[in-house]
Amino acid sequence: MNMKIWYLKTRENEIKYHIFYKENDYKLKKSSHIKGREQMKNCIWLLQKSAKACPQRLPAMLLVTLLDAVNAVNIILFYKYAVQALYQKDVLRQMAIVVGIYLAVHVIHSVVNNYLTQVKYPVWNETIKQSLSKEIYEQYQSLSADTVQDPKFYDAYKKALDESDMRTEAVLNIIQAVLGNLFSAFGIIAVIASMNWILVLLAIIPVCTSALINLKIVKMRYQYNMSCVKPNRMAEYITRLFYQPEYREEIRLHDNALLQKRYHDAVDEVSSQTKAQMPKIVLISASGANLFSLINYGIPMLVLGWQVFQGITTIGEFSTGVIGVSNLSSSLFGIWCIIPGIREQSLYIENLRTFLSVQKETTGEHTLAFGMHEITLQDVHFHYSANTVREVTDGISLHIKKGEKIAFVGENGAGKTTLVKLIEGLYHPTEGEILIDGTPIEQLDKQSLRCNIATVMQKPVHYSFTIAENILMREIQSDADREQVQQVLEESGLWDRVSKFPKGMDSVLGKEFDEDGIELSGGESQKLAIARALYENAGVLILDEPANSLDPLAEAEMYERMFAAGKDRTMILISHRLYSTRKADRICYIENGKIVEEGTHEELMRANRKYASMYQLQASLYEKDSNEATINETTSKMNVEKTTRLIKGAAQ
Numbered sequence: 221m222n223m224k225i226w227y228l229k230t231r232e233n234e235i236k237y238h239i240f241y242k243e244n245d246y247k248l249k250k251s252s253h254i255k256g257r258e259q260m261k262n263c264i265w266l267l268q269k270s271a272k273a274c275p276q277r278l279p280a281m282l283l284v285t286l287l288d289a290v291n292a293v294n295i296i297l298f299y300k301y302a303v304q305a306l307y308q309k310d311v312l313r314q315m316a317i318v319v320g321i322y323l324a325v326h327v328i329h330s331v332v333n334n335y336l337t338q339v340k341y342p343v344w345n346e347t348i349k350q351s352l353s354k355e356i357y358e359q360y361q362s363l364s365a366d367t368v369q370d371p372k373f374y375d376a377y378k379k380a381l382d383e384s385d386m387r388t389e390a391v392l393n394i395i396q397a398v399l400g401n402l403f404s405a406f407g408i409i410a411v412i413a414s415m416n417w418i419l420v421l422l423a424i425i426p427v428c429t430s431a432l433i434n435l436k437i438v439k440m441r442y443q444y445n446m447s448c449v450k451p452n453r454m455a456e457y458i459t460r461l462f463y464q465p466e467y468r469e470e471i472r473l474h475d476n477a478l479l480q481k482r483y484h485d486a487v488d489e490v491s492s493q494t495k496a497q498m499p500k501i502v503l504i505s506a507s508g509a510n511l512f513s514l515i516n517y518g519i520p521m522l523v524l525g526w527q528v529f530q531g532i533t534t535i536g537e538f539s540t541g542v543i544g545v546s547n548l549s550s551s552l553f554g555i556w557c558i559i560p561g562i563r564e565q566s567l568y569i570e571n572l573r574t575f576l577s578v579q580k581e582t583t584g585e586h587t588l589a590f591g592m593h594e595i596t597l598q599d600v601h602f603h604y605s606a607n608t609v610r611e612v613t614d615g616i617s618l619h620i621k622k623g624e625k626i627a628f629v630g631e632n633g634a635g636k637t638t639l640v641k642l643i644e645g646l647y648h649p650t651e652g653e654i655l656i657d658g659t660p661i662e663q664l665d666k667q668s669l670r671c672n673i674a675t676v677m678q679k680p681v682h683y684s685f686t687i688a689e690n691i692l693m694r695e696i697q698s699d700a701d702r703e704q705v706q707q708v709l710e711e712s713g714l715w716d717r718v719s720k721f722p723k724g725m726d727s728v729l730g731k732e733f734d735e736d737g738i739e740l741s742g743g744e745s746q747k748l749a750i751a752r753a754l755y756e757n758a759g760v761l762i763l764d765e766p767a768n769s770l771d772p773l774a775e776a777e778m779y780e781r782m783f784a785a786g787k788d789r790t791m792i793l794i795s796h797r798l799y800s801t802r803k804a805d806r807i808c809y810i811e812n813g814k815i816v817e818e819g820t821h822e823e824l825m826r827a828n829r830k831y832a833s834m835y836q837l838q839a840s841l842y843e844k845d846s847n848e849a850t851i852n853e854t855t856s857k858m859n860v861e862k863t864t865r866l867i868k869g870a871a872q
Contacts, residue, residue, distance in 0.1 A: 259562050262566040262569040266388065269352060272351075280344075281392065284333055284336055287328070287333060289400060291326060294325040294326065294329075298322040300411075302319070305317075305318050349389075352384035352388060352572075376571070380572050380576070391565050394561050394562065401551040404547070412545065437505055444498065447493045455486040583666040586668075592760075592790045593759045594621055594658075595618075595643060595790070597616050597643075597653075599617055599653075600616045601615055602649050611650075622790055623790055626805060629796070629807060629831065632796075634813070640762055640794060643760075643762075644675065645666055656669065672760060673762060674762070676750050676761075677749065677764050678765040678766075684728065684729060684732045684734075687709075688726060691705050691748070691751050692705065708754040708755045711781055712778075713747050714748060717744060722736075723736075743771075746767070750778070759790060761790070763782065763793045766778065806818065809830055
């Protein structure tokens, strides 16, 4: 069935994330109809990944399968020759030879097999898993912000992580099993066919019956697992909220009934799917196993028993035949099982391959030079893929000079933050063009672009590492690193606090991994984010509401520090508090995705339009707060004095 793929109205080299989602949905819906060739391609693809990550793994697997086959034939021949030895004159000598050969082969097989599977396999498998996980994380980093914002993406991302962790070992084990069974089957067929070719036919009957049953089980199990992905992710998400530092305190301050409901809904959904599907799977699986045992052992014993009664077969051949048919059936069944086994694993590997095949964010070849940069926006339009009706930025044209300090102001939802994300290259204009130092942003190397732009977000994040590592985003390597960390902490205003910690900049943030970990306030977290941005020493510094968690005095101090630290940088400031914008060289008032006012603070105040109105409103609120604070302070002093007089009068 042909699937219509539709694209966003963007540049040719823009990521078409809709392709991925539509194709992925299509593949999931059609997963049960993946052809055998595609199934093998998926497994071969994973084998190639495994061989590249750990070259020793596949040769070792071949050795183990060959030894398994030799040991399988060794068991059958042991019974044959052991029975024959009982009828020899030198029975003890013959039996000793038979037992000795059997034990020698068995010991070699056991030692080599256990050493490889128990000692080396876990190490090699972990190496392969880590290689795939690294590739997944790198793929995630290479995708555009437009791609990762859709909830479907996170389902695909989680599936890919799960498959990289679980399917690698499963596929290798399946390949090893089928090769071992195949080699074993050839050896066993050679033994029992020399006795009676009918025994080979008897071994095939239970295999065909069980294979058909197993195909049904595999399909049912896959449907069950896929139905549980989303509710399991929701349950894990809510569980995570209760111990994450940024959530755990606020959750305790408010009614968390909604969280509990969503968690229980997710658990109930998994439970419902389990109750609905698992009994059928278990029932069919148990019935198939019993039927296999009945056919596998019952029919050969009846046939060979009749032959012994007729004098056609000896007692020794009877034992060898029963064991040989049983083992051959098991080997053939193992081979037949690989058909649904490969099918099952192929469905999961398809998730991994699909994720890794998503088109990466396009990047240019031009590298930005270090230093300040000029930024030009030419008739920039942008709308999010989920909402093609509303233009977030509507034809913005703007030129930011090297070293200029420019402020974006306006009401919530005006498009200020989105405009900054366009400049950062996180999103691509629907129409128009953005140039950095005269070069279109699409032609710039993305890593080079982002190394030249340092951003302080509205909601800063920090990691459960040391303070220094949170700034460097790597481990400390020298005294020079410590000096740089201290410098940016001083510039951000956080050093006085950090220097008082017992471990200073080596203090771990949070108590998740260190019981002596340090908890920062919202304002301190903001200062830490500022310190990280200053350390990056990028030519462009973007401040997106950096004072959200600061009081007015701390805010004023922070901006003094930031403007001083950013004197040799191009600076873009987004702020709702217009006090901070007075220091900007230019202010742009944005409304409904358009720049409706532009100029210095003084020019905009003289124009007496929306900026002036917003500034005057905020100034009056500041004045009111200040007056209330003064009144409260005066009242407090009067109460203290009055209380003191009353106490003195009572004492007299």
